[in-house]
Amino acid sequence: MKSVIVGTAGHIDHGKTALVKALTGIDADRLEEEKRRGITIDIGFANLELPMPNGEALRLGFVDVPGHERFVRNMLAGVGGIDLVLLVVAADESIMPQTREHFDICRLLSVRRGITVLTKADAVDADTLGVVRSEVEDFLRDSFLGANPIVAVSSLTGAGMDDLQRELVRMANEVPARDSKASERLPIDRVFTMKGFGTVVTGTLVSGSIRKEDELEVFPKRQRVRVRGIQVHGKSADQAVAGQRTALNLAGASTEELSRGMMLVPVSTFQATSRVDVQLSLLPSAKTLKDRARVHFHSYTSETIASVALYGRKQVGPGESAFAQLRLSEATLLLPGDHFIIRQFSPVITSGGGVVIENAPPKRVKNASEYAGFLDTLGKEFQAGRLHARAIASGRRGLGLAEAVARTGWLKQQIISAAVDPEIVRVADVIISKAALDAVGKEMVSALDAFHKQNALVAGMSKEELRGRFSEVAPAVFDHVFAETLRGRKIEVAGELVHLAGRGVLMKDDEAESKKIIEGAFATAGLKVPAVKDVLAGLKVDKARAQKIVTLLLRDRILIKISDDLVFHQKALTDLRQRMAAEKIKSPKLDVARFKDLTGVSRKYAIPLLEYLDREHVTRRIGDERVIL
Numbered sequence: 178m179k180s181v182i183v184g185t186a187g188h189i190d191h192g193k194t195a196l197v198k199a200l201t202g203i204d205a206d207r208l209e210e211e212k213r214r215g216i217t218i219d220i221g222f223a224n225l226e227l228p229m230p231n232g233e234a235l236r237l238g239f240v241d242v243p244g245h246e247r248f249v250r251n252m253l254a255g256v257g258g259i260d261l262v263l264l265v266v267a268a269d270e271s272i273m274p275q276t277r278e279h280f281d282i283c284r285l286l287s288v289r290r291g292i293t294v295l296t297k298a299d300a301v302d303a304d305t306l307g308v309v310r311s312e313v314e315d316f317l318r319d320s321f322l323g324a325n326p327i328v329a330v331s332s333l334t335g336a337g338m339d340d341l342q343r344e345l346v347r348m349a350n351e352v353p354a355r356d357s358k359a360s361e362r363l364p365i366d367r368v369f370t371m372k373g374f375g376t377v378v379t380g381t382l383v384s385g386s387i388r389k390e391d392e393l394e395v396f397p398k399r400q401r402v403r404v405r406g407i408q409v410h411g412k413s414a415d416q417a418v419a420g421q422r423t424a425l426n427l428a429g430a431s432t433e434e435l436s437r438g439m440m441l442v443p444v445s446t447f448q449a450t451s452r453v454d455v456q457l458s459l460l461p462s463a464k465t466l467k468d469r470a471r472v473h474f475h476s477y478t479s480e481t482i483a484s485v486a487l488y489g490r491k492q493v494g495p496g497e498s499a500f501a502q503l504r505l506s507e508a509t510l511l512l513p514g515d516h517f518i519i520r521q522f523s524p525v526i527t528s529g530g531g532v533v534i535e536n537a538p539p540k541r542v543k544n545a546s547e548y549a550g551f552l553d554t555l556g557k558e559f560q561a562g563r564l565h566a567r568a569i570a571s572g573r574r575g576l577g578l579a580e581a582v583a584r585t586g587w588l589k590q591q592i593i594s595a596a597v598d599p600e601i602v603r604v605a606d607v608i609i610s611k612a613a614l615d616a617v618g619k620e621m622v623s624a625l626d627a628f629h630k631q632n633a634l635v636a637g638m639s640k641e642e643l644r645g646r647f648s649e650v651a652p653a654v655f656d657h658v659f660a661e662t663l664r665g666r667k668i669e670v671a672g673e674l675v676h677l678a679g680r681g682v683l684m685k686d687d688e689a690e691s692k693k694i695i696e697g698a699f700a701t702a703g704l705k706v707p708a709v710k711d712v713l714a715g716l717k718v719d720k721a722r723a724q725k726i727v728t729l730l731l732r733d734r735i736l737i738k739i740s741d742d743l744v745f746h747q748k749a750l751t752d753l754r755q756r757m758a759a760e761k762i763k764s765p766k767l768d769v770a771r772f773k774d775l776t777g778v779s780r781k782y783a784i785p786l787l788e789y790l791d792r793e794h795v796t797r798r799i800g801d802e803r804v805i806l
């Protein structure tokens with residue numbers, strides 16, 4: 178069953194509420210004060226089911242708004258979720274100030290469909306009706322309503338109502354379904370208690386779907402609530418989907434804790450933001466808006482105060498548009514593509530509106546005009562493109578999946594599918610541009626190249642040290658690029674170390690000879706090792722180079738340092754372990770004297786060697802004795 182939300186718009190007393198009643202039989206003026214004064218103060222609701230040409234039922238949810246200029250903010254709370262508008266103009270008054278203001282608001286919010294209704298047709302003669310009709314046609318020319326029929330009706334006599342119904346069905350049929358697969362968002366427009374139920378909130382579900390027993394979060398408070406029951410267009414239901422008037426019976430929050438303007442969203446998914454980058458348009462009737470100006474900001478059912486920071490310009494003139502960062506005095510949940518209205522700070526009149534482009538903007542930008550260009554691209558691109566440009570803009574850091582969800586409102590799965598693109602890829606939980614991956618790969622190679630140049634005698638760098646050079650790159654991305662570079666045979670791994678492909682340690686002849694001498698000296702010494710400095714003293718190469726050779730031998734674990742001044746050849750220590758294993762069969766007990774006898778070394782060597790064996794878990798010290806393990 179298709180659901181479409183229809184909003185009224187127009188000047189006070191032009192017959193909006195009477196029209197909704199004539200169509201649905203429901204009086205949307207629900208407040209006692211409204212009934213007493215005969216005017217609409219707050220938004221009201223009604224619904225109607227009509228058959229569509231294909232036999233399916235069409236559910237129309239009506240949001241009736243107040244026309245009085247004092248209640249435009251209530252009107253704004255209602256108009257946010259509508260699919261089509263009934264622009265109501267009374268035939269006996271024609272176009273009036275709130276006809277214009279409401280129409281401007283619909284345009285600024287990008288309402289795309291609607292029907293213009295001339296009400297009170299019974300109150301004027303045919304000539305007057307004709308004059309008003311042509312005034313209205315002029316007024317609508319070149320707007321989204323310009324090409325649509327204007328229907329004259331009388332709510333009093335019922336004249337024209339059939340035509341209007343037919344138009345409504347035709348228009349509603351064209352309304353595209355809202356995105357029920359995206360994350361659920363329900364801007365709250367009413368909160369009340371119902372006897373026997375407890376807390377109830379209502380709103381137009383603008384995206385996603387909500388089921389009974391769902392856990393949701395109330396923004397911006399981030400309070401958790403549970404859905405106990407659902408009504409859709411006034412009837413009990415198991416779930417509500419995008420585009421439906423929805424009432425939820427909630428557990429976990431009292432009516433005092435909830436209010437209009439809050440939004441119900443999935444848990445732990447979004448961040449409320451107090452800064453948004455937007456494209457802002459001023460009405461031709463508005464006053465010039467200066468950088469730093471304060472405005473009233475309305476989006477869906479929420480309102481707050483914002484200060485406007487223009488990108489790369491000092492002011493915006495009437496009828497112009499510009500890119501700006503809005504700094505909101507209360508954190509609000511906004512996603513790219515959300516529309517908003519701004520109203521002049523004082524006196525309060527609607528001055529413009531626009532669309533959110535980025536909800537996690539940088540605090541400061543280096544070049545404001547350049548940044549405005551980037552926002553222009555982001556704004557123009559289709560949905561996948563938005564992800565695309567964001568992923569590219571986040572460079573080698575990439576865009577985490579959770580962050581991408583919070584910044585677009587798409588589901589994780591939608592983002593994963595959108596990340597299949599010639600320019601961006603998904604690596605584990607990160608969406609990143611291929612260009613960034615290439616750059617990291619190239620830098621990896623040049624980092625190793627530089628390392629080799631500075632450390633000619635070292636076989637390579639450890640992978641962790643290399644990773645440390647790319648601290649801004651996610652570990653999974655680093656591993657991915659590393660594996661790719663390895664696969665591309667640009668780098669190689671030997672033991673613990675990474676080096677450029679084909680790159681051995683480059684040694685000059687005299688260095689190679691010195692290396693042999695050092696290794697030989699320790700290999701022949703067994704456990705009775707010489708002092709390192711004595712070995713080095715007899716070499717042709719200078720001290721610094723000799724020291725590097727030792728470092729290299731230590732890194733390759735040919736030589737092993739067991740204390741500050743004792744270095745052994747790896748073979749001597751392996752022999753020692755084997756001897757210990759053989760001795761254990763005879764007796765596991767080992768004191769210093771027995772060790773000295775077995776190895777023939779003096780106490781000066783015996784103690785550090787035994788401590789080394791303890792560390793290596795070959796022996797264990799118990800009091801003055803040791804056991805071989």
Ligand SMILES: Nc1nc2c(ncn2[C@@H]2O[C@H](COP(=O)(O)OP(=O)(O)O)[C@@H](O)[C@H]2O)c(=O)[nH]1
Nearest residue numbers: 189190191192193194195296297300331332333
């Ligand atoms: N003659 C006549 N009066 C109407 C018609 N529609 C509304 N009215 C009257 O106009 C007044 C304002 O109507 P209402 O629906 O409250 O206007 P709203 O402020 O736009 O909601 C009421 O007294 C209605 O009875 C109509 O089609 N014909």
Ligand SMILES: [Mg+2]
Nearest residue numbers: 193194216217
């Ligand atoms: Mg009314």
